[in-house]
Amino acid sequence: MLFIIFCLLFFSSSFAVDSKTAFRIEKSIKDHYQEIINTRRFIHMNPELGNREFETAKLIASKLLSLGFEIRTGVAKTGVVALLRGAQQGQTVAIRADMDALPIQEKTGLTYESLNPGVMHACGHDIHTAIVLGTAMILSDLRDKIKGNVKFIFQPAEEGPPRGEEGGAQLMIKEGALENPEVGAIFGLHVWPINIGRIAFSEGFVMASSDSFRITIKGKSAHGARPQEGIDAIVIAAQIIQGIQSIVSRTNDPTDPAVITIGKITGGTRANILAEEAIMEGTVRTINDINRDRIEQSIKNVVKGTATSFGADYTVDYNRGAPSLYNHPELAKNMSPTLLRVVGHPNIKRIKPQMVAEDFSYFCQKVPGFYFMLGVQDPQDNNPAPLHNPSFNPDERSIPLGIKIMSHLLLDFLDHQQQMDNPPH
Ligand SMILES: [Zn+2]
Ligand SMILES: [Zn+2]
Numbered sequence: 001m002l003f004i005i006f007c008l009l010f011f012s013s014s015f016a017v018d019s020k021t022a023f024r025i026e027k028s029i030k031d032h033y034q035e036i037i038n039t040r041r042f043i044h045m046n047p048e049l050g051n052r053e054f055e056t057a058k059l060i061a062s063k064l065l066s067l068g069f070e071i072r073t074g075v076a077k078t079g080v081v082a083l084l085r086g087a088q089q090g091q092t093v094a095i096r097a098d099m100d101a102l103p104i105q106e107k108t109g110l111t112y113e114s115l116n117p118g119v120m121h122a123c124g125h126d127i128h129t130a131i132v133l134g135t136a137m138i139l140s141d142l143r144d145k146i147k148g149n150v151k152f153i154f155q156p157a158e159e160g161p162p163r164g165e166e167g168g169a170q171l172m173i174k175e176g177a178l179e180n181p182e183v184g185a186i187f188g189l190h191v192w193p194i195n196i197g198r199i200a201f202s203e204g205f206v207m208a209s210s211d212s213f214r215i216t217i218k219g220k221s222a223h224g225a226r227p228q229e230g231i232d233a234i235v236i237a238a239q240i241i242q243g244i245q246s247i248v249s250r251t252n253d254p255t256d257p258a259v260i261t262i263g264k265i266t267g268g269t270r271a272n273i274l275a276e277e278a279i280m281e282g283t284v285r286t287i288n289d290i291n292r293d294r295i296e297q298s299i300k301n302v303v304k305g306t307a308t309s310f311g312a313d314y315t316v317d318y319n320r321g322a323p324s325l326y327n328h329p330e331l332a333k334n335m336s337p338t339l340l341r342v343v344g345h346p347n348i349k350r351i352k353p354q355m356v357a358e359d360f361s362y363f364c365q366k367v368p369g370f371y372f373m374l375g376v377q378d379p380q381d382n383n384p385a386p387l388h389n390p391s392f393n394p395d396e397r398s399i400p401l402g403i404k405i406m407s408h409l410l411l412d413f414l415d416h417q418q419q420m421d422n423p424p425h
Helices: 002-014 019-045 054-066 125-141 169-174 233-251 289-310 329-343 360-366 396-421
Strands: 070-075 079-085 088-098 147-155 185-195 199-201 204-207 209-218 258-267 277-286 313-320 325-327 348-350 369-377
Touching: 019 054, 019 125, 019 396, 054 070, 054 079, 054 125, 054 147, 079 125, 088 125, 088 360, 088 396, 125 147, 125 185, 125 396, 147 169, 147 396, 169 360, 185 199, 185 360, 185 396, 199 329, 209 233, 209 289, 233 258, 233 277, 233 289, 258 289, 277 289, 289 313, 325 329, 325 360, 325 369, 329 348, 329 369, 329 396, 360 369, 369 396
Parallel strands: 088 147, 088 185, 185 369, 199 348
Antiparallel strands: 070 079, 079 147, 199 369, 204 325, 209 277, 209 313, 258 277
16 A cells, blocks of 8 residues: 555656646647647548448548658558657557447537438547547657657447447457557547546446347247147247346346346237247346356346247347456556646546446457546536437537546656656666
8 A cells, every 4th residue: 555655656746747748738739729629520520330430530540641650541441550659768558539420310400510411420439539639639749758659549330340340449459459569558538428627437447348139039920819829939038038137136246237138129920920939139238257257148048948948949149249348457546646637636536337338448458448538518508418319419628628638648657657667776
């Protein structure tokens, strides 16, 4: 404990961005402000779905090339990875933005509303992209202060690739986004429904894992008035739903969160025909991997037991999605003084793990990661639309703070690493 306190004190005093550099960051953000906002609005007007972010990637690549960065395009289909080499030697730290939009028809009425029918930046990835691009512009002005390299990762398909395609963070890692040079830590953020000027995060688990399943029950159709001659897939499905809902309520430790939702059910053809087939689709969210494995097995057991007791056939397609998102506790602790300095104690909220998911977690499995939520809610707005809603409108005045936090985090991290690699004698 004493060692941690010592580290925190040492870190906050010796490794921090000094006031002159902080002033330069402030000024650089002001200088680039209009370009950054224009870029965000352009991306918002031209949203693209996962693995199809062609124009978004082109725009990002051209901006980064004009800054003189070394860039790789076409990583994980449309991803862009750019490297900024600092004036001094040191480790490499990464920052990641997701670029994809959602299949939603926008209804915000903004002057820069989506021009792409049925596609909208309803998860704020346009803001994330603008923040990371803005951070690239600011750190490019501060090259002399960078003790190592900063890698900028623009990732496609965070919301999931189209059916049958690979994509997202996992594919970016597979295609070497964290290598050449090797990354020592990674930072990411998400817009969040808290007041502008505030951030939220937790040390340890931040978000849940996200798995999906599809259960098919094969019964036997018969006349609706002669059930003894058939096997009713709908009655079996109803019992399976009850059974599955009991997994969390009756077999799970209540202090260790888990959610199972069956969001879709289809079956049958007509009121007086016994349903031959019923299909259920759902999602499973867990924080720890023991629960994750156990719930998968329990769902399979419930389906098997229920279906066979009625003499029905069944299949369970179970797909593992992103693992739970874990903030490296030591990295989170080390970066705390930076966050306190930039955002201020009253504006930092510690939160419990959220049951939503984020594929940034794949990066965090490979290298220490730190992920936080950035407030984008206008305090004057009494009825803000939630994420993934056609009226979602994050306040873009949050962008400069996002850039400022990221710039300080990245510089402090590299400073810290350099001091650790070369301790004073
Ligand atoms: Zn989303
Ligand atoms: Zn998102």
